[in-house]
Amino acid sequence: MEMEKLVSLCKRRGFLFQSSEIYGGLNGFWDYGPLGVELKRNVKEAWWRDMVTTHDELTAPIGAPSPFEMVGLDTAIIMHPQIWKCSGHYDLFxxxxxxxxxxxxxxxxxxxxxxxxxxxxxxxxxxxxxxxxxxxxxxxxxxxxxxxxxxxxxxxxxxxxxxxxxxxxxxxxxxxxxxxxxxxxxxxxxNLMLETYPGPVKDEKNRAFLRPETAQGIFVNYKNVLDSTRVKIPFGIAQIGKSFRNEITPRNFTFRSREFEQMEVEFFCHPDTSRQWYEYWRDRRMKWYTDLGLSSARLQLRDHDPDELSHYSTGTADVEYAFPFLPEGEFGELEGIAHRGDFDLRSHMEGKLDPNSSPLTVELGDDGKPKYRGSGKDLTYRDEQTGRRFLPHAIEPSSGADRATLAFLCEAYREDSAPDEKGKMQTRTVMRLHPRLAPIKAAVFPLVKKDGMPEVARDIYRAMKGRFAAFYDEKGAVGRRYRRQDEAGTPFCVTVDGQTLTDQTVTVRDRDSLEQWRVKIDDVVEEIEKKVS
RNA sequence: GCGGGUGUAGCUCAAUGGUAGAGCAUCGGCUUCCCAAGCCGACUACGAGGGUUCGAUUCCCUUCACCCGCUCCA
Incomplete structure (x- = not known):
């Protein structure tokens, strides 16, 4: 698949636009159009539902060492500058x-x-x-x-x-x-972090940063969550939000953007079980992408070599996708699952740790004092069974919402053949998006704009709209309408025809197989809802 | 950041130092009982700024964006 074709389709159909395009564009920034925003929202909602909303804390999921709790968080993009000094981003960035x-x-x-x-x-x-x-x-x-x-x-x-x-x-x-x-x-x-100056007067004293990752918002609220929710270790805190990095070379469509959205979990557990939890999250997160339609052939789970790892980390793995814009055999990162030990919590407690020290010690400045002071707050966790205090270890599955969206778009793009009205085979462009992700779940057409068909079709459309995203179209040849929905990735089209008027059935057409079957009007909304959720 | 290339309509492309064309898409009609190219009509463009020139989409400079390679990617 040539990337230009996908980029062109994204613009033509309203998935993605270059930011500020009428002023010539802005490097590293992208806007989601009417279809794109639905797709990306569906990606984020799938993630949130799967990680947080539908998580059952009473039952250990398959592969998990034990049951665990999951809660969410939504923290500010601009935070205290000291956070970035203690996290290590300030020095690195x-x-x-x-x-x-x-x-x-x-x-x-x-x-x-x-x-x-x-x-x-x-x-x-x-x-x-x-x-x-x-x-x-x-x-x-x-x-x-x-x-x-x-x-x-x-x-x-x-x-x-x-x-x-x-x-x-x-x-x-x-x-x-x-x-x-x-x-x-x-x-x-x-400056790899974008700067800003809260307050009406631009002054170095006011300098702050747009967060380069959402994770630190979780770490600095870890104690608030513990104090307000009764969660017990092991538990995870999830967050979706924008992050900003001054990428040196923004390139490859939205893959490397300066403004992007992350979907991150910090999972806190006892140090003794952290390795098992790391493996659990690594495998679970890999599966998430295949469940939503990425092909295993283009995905890989790559464990970092020991020399790529911080010594305090016992493992980091990347979920990587063979994006079509990369050279043959190369993969781009969708998500990193990192074992971060207690580096972050300890840094925010005691002061920035020296990542090269072993065991970890606070990094000192020239004056022999901590280079960056921590919060001084006690972030240790007290196990109420044993009465012992310890600092939890964190497992961090950190996923890129825009990268995931881009991967789903790349995977979905297909050109196949379909017959035209004369039976001649024509190239068909179709976005084979997973029904959970598709911006529009179903389109409703009257076969022709007469004989009372539009009225019936509109009633079906109205019934769908209350339940899921639907689209109504009565203009032009029906084949043309099908093809338009193919490019939007709509999995099902419902058509009202002459037979509908006599037996109260409609046809349902499948986007991928082009097969059609008849369904009673009264059942069609429910049948499609079942298939798309 | 460096080197090379590209920038014309929503998309894909053409032509030109003097009124910029096409196909598709879109919109309005007509036609049409199942997969885009049946008919009629309509809309829409020279990335931005400056210079040379009587006149610049075309030549020159700057800039912005995109593509390819290198570099970078905590």
Whole structure:
């Protein structure tokens, strides 16, 4: 399937529009049209119903270690800036970066180390980002000055190892991996979080961030939920909401947008059982996508390699989909299921933890105090059976609503053949969306606009509208009307014909098989409702 | 962020330094008893800004967006 065809259909039928299109568009932002908004709402509602509303806390679901509770939450997009310092996003997301024009590599300004070296009358700041800095710098300096190891004494070091930040003139700098000097751009600030300034006066003191993930809203409300709901561990808190990231390269339709919507659960459990819960959520979340129509052949559950994991995490897996815009054999992330240990709760309690420490300890600043202070609130959980206190571990299934919607659109797009009125085969474009996700569940047509058929059809339409999304159309050839609904992904079309007027039956036409069968008018609404829910 | 390409109607495309065309879609009729191309009619476009020119959709510059490759993707 060519992506342009899907993009074109999305615009033509009103699934997706480029944001601010009449002003030329805005990179990284997208608008959902009348059909798209229904589809995305259905995705989110399917998720919420399956995770929260219909969850039965009395019964252990298949594969779950025990019964558990699920509650929801809806937190603000803008939160206290300290949250992002303790979560680690602040340090990771706002950096001075330099680009190398020669190698096209991008580096964190503060991570490039180097030494001033002089030889043959030239003075160059030789840099590296490698682990064994001194050896690497020496090796690169010799190479730059065309010196053999035995002539190393011709090389004079004019400084100890220092940060590139101390160097004023970048034209005399040998960039890591570069062959020539002076290839680095001036340092530029990269803010991966979008900033805003609550309050009428723009002042640095007021600087806040649009959340880059919804999860932190859950962590900082974890105690409120415990105190207000009587939930007991193990339990999950679910949230759906917008998040914002300054993606460096927004691309691939809505796949990498700067404004996007997440569907996240933080599942809190005892540390001893966390591994089992992680496996439960990982497998359950994978199944959710196949249940809603993504083909197993295009989906994969990819466990992260141990070296991809934070050491405090015992597992992270991605649910990935083979999007048609990716190269053959490559997959794009739909959802990450992460074992986060107690990193987040402890960071919000004690102060930002150093993710590289083991066991985890609070990261200290130059003054020996915590780099970012936590809330100081006790977030431990008291097991009322044993009387023991502990900090729960969190399992985080974090799903992208827009990415899921895009995957469902990609999966649904098909071109097949259907006969026209002369029996000649024609290409048919059809969106084979799962009935639960389809924006319109059924369309109702009078076969022709006369003989009392419209009146009957309208009555059926009205009866449907009270129960589910339906669409009425009486214009033009009926084949054309069927094809229009095919592109909208409507699973069923109900047609009133001449026979209806004599025996009170209508035809129901199936979108995918094109089969038709007759149903009594009195039964048709219920029959379709059963098939689409 | 870098390099290359593209930007004309809702969609897919055409042509042109001087009035911009088509197919499909849409809308209004007619026709039509089951899968888009039967008939008549109607609507709609040169991404934005600036420059050159008597005159720019066309040439030049800038910008925005999209596509491809590289980079990035916590």
């Amino acid at each position: 706002s950096d001075m970066m330099v680009d190398c024009r020669e190698t096209k590599h991008r580096y964190r300004y503060d991570q490039i180390l180097g030494r001033w070296a002089e030889a043959k009358g030239r003075r160059v700041f030789v840099t590296t980002v490698a682990e064994d800095e001194l050896a690497e710098i020496t090796r690169r300096a010799l190479k730059l000055f065309h010196l053999r190891s035995k002539n190393a004494d011709q090389l004079q070091w004019q400084s100890d190892l220092t940060s590139l930040e101390k160097v004023d003139d970048l034209s005399q700098v040998l960039a890591p991996a570069a062959k020539e000097i002076g290839t680095l751009t001036e340092p530029r600030e990269f």
